Amino acid sequence: DTGVSQDPRHKITKRGQNVTFRCDPISEHNRLYWYRQTLGQGPEFLTYFQNEAQLEKSRLLSDRFSAERPKGSFSTLEIQRTEQGDSAMYLCASSVPNSPLHFGNGTRLTVT
Amino acid sequence: ELKVEQNPLFLSMQEGKNYTIYCNYSTTSDRLYWYRQDPGKSLESLFVLLSNGAVKQEGRLMASLDTKARLSTLHITAAVHDLSATYFCAVAAGGSQGNLIFGKGTKLSVKP
Numbered sequence: 001d002t003g004v005s006q007d008p009r010h011k012i013t014k015r016g017q018n019v020t021f022r023c024d025p026i027s028e029h030n031r032l033y034w035y036r037q038t039l040g041q042g043p044e045f046l047t048y049f050q051n052e053a054q055l056e057k058s059r060l061l062s063d064r065f066s067a068e069r070p071k072g073s074f075s076t077l078e079i080q081r082t083e084q085g086d087s088a089m090y091l092c093a094s095s096v097p098n099s100p101l102h103f104g105n106g107t108r109l110t111v112t
Numbered sequence: 113e114l115k116v117e118q119n120p121l122f123l124s125m126q127e128g129k130n131y132t133i134y135c136n137y138s139t140t141s142d143r144l145y146w147y148r149q150d151p152g153k154s155l156e157s158l159f160v161l162l163s164n165g166a167v168k169q170e171g172r173l174m175a176s177l178d179t180k181a182r183l184s185t186l187h188i189t190a191a192v193h194d195l196s197a198t199y200f201c202a203v204a205a206g207g208s209q210g211n212l213i214f215g216k217g218t219k220l221s222v223k224p
Contacts, residue, residue: 043155043202098143103147
């Protein structure tokens, strides 16, 4: 069990640019989740996959956000036309059904 | 819409003392989680509570769930400095397998 791996750890980008983050889940976990966390708040759900199928997406998620998990293993989260309000820690987690989520160390995004 | 409230949000304790963190949620749910987060780190799963009256203990931490009152507690016994962290409760949104609603967290500081 090597844990959930996220890349990059930090990303600084200018407003209007696109960014993409990668998440590698724990290998035997078929569920993968994306959350966002801002300072002083709990994580906020963005979306989750079971295998390659995206089963749920937050109603609050802008159309600028898209996530994929093409082969049911790693996942990418893309943010298009970034805004300063997108600055946050983006957390990926994985699990098997009905078990706790195992979180990665996150990607910290700063939009200038 | 499910809301999760924790209190207190900040807690400063003396080593050796006992205290309880409360987590209230607004609608029925079949799963409640407790997580710990150290500064700059990701979230670590502590407990999963699945049924009314469930009680789980690990070291100096004990979690319980009252589904009728929609209340979970995290009790700290004889606190030590190593317990200093932010503690989050999270509740599964009704009907969702992936959407956890997190509280704002309780930042615990244990002083010698």
